[in-house]
Amino acid sequence: MAHIHLPDGSFTLSWVLFWWICALVLIGAALVWARRRGVGATEITVAAFVTAASFAVFQVQVPLFGGVHMNLTPLIGILAGPVLGSFIVFIVNILSAAIGHGGWGLIGANVLVNFSEVLTGYLIFRALKRITPSLFSRAGIATFGGLFVGNIAMIAIILVSGIQGVTQTPLQILTGLSLLAAVNMGVAVVEAFVTGFIVEYIGKVKPDLLGGGRP
C-alpha cells in the first residue's frame, strides 16, 4: 500500500491545508453523491466490516523487505465502491492518526493517495469482467493496479509539496521515492493474494455482495 509515512512538519502549512481541502472536497462530493442515490443497509454493513478490517490490518507491520503495511484499499473499492470507499479511507486515516500511526497534517494527502487505490481497484476489477470470469485473478490484478497508482500518487504529492528542511534536489527525491515505491510494491504480492482469496470466497458464498460496490 502507499501511505505517506513522514512526520508532521515535513510539508509546509500551506501544502498541509491544500491537501486537507482537496480531501474534504472529495468527501463532500461523495456525500452529495451518496445522498442523491441513497445507501442501502447491505452497503452500510459491508462498509462497516471493511472499515474494521482495513483499520485492523493497516496498523500491522508485515516483516517483508524490512517492514511494510497492507491496508486493503483495492478490496474496499471492490466491495464498497469508490463513494463509500472515500469515507472509509478518511475514517481509517483519522483513526490511525489517533493511535499515533501517521501525522494529522498528512491525513488530507493520505486520503487522496488511498482514494486513488480504491478507485483504481474498483475500475480495474469491473473492467476485467469482459476479459476473465476468474474473481481471484480480477481482484489480484485490481490490487496490483490500485497499489501501483497509489504509489504514483504518493510520489506526485511529495514532489509537488516538497519537503521542509532537506537539501536534496527533486530528482534525488524522485529517485529515492521510486526505489521506495518499488519496495512498497512487494506488499502488493501479499495483498493481491489476500484480496483475491477474499473476493473469490465472497463470490462463492454471497455473490450479490460483489455487485454492491456501486459508484
Added chain:
Amino acid sequence: MTAPDRRRGLILFVLILVAVAIISFAAYRLTGPMGIEERYSNAVGLPSTEEEEGGGWFGFSLEGNHLAYGVILLALVGISVIAYLRWKKEESR
C-alpha cells in the same frame, strides 16, 4: 465464459506477480534492509529515525498505541455487528 478465459486471467495475474516480485526484490537489494519510517526518511533526505525493535509476533508488530488500537478495533467490530444485525432484520422482513 470458458476455462480458457479463466486461464487467461490467471496467466495475466501470475505475469504481473512475477514482474512485481522481481522489481521489488531488486529495489530491496539496492536500498538494503530498513524499517518503513527509515526508508521514507532516507528517500526524501530527512535524518533517519530509530525504529522500535522487537515486541512483535514472528516479525509482525503493531504501530501506534496498542491500547487505543484495541479499543478502536473493538468499537469498529461492535458497529459492524450492529449494522449486520440491522441488515439481517431488514432481510427477514
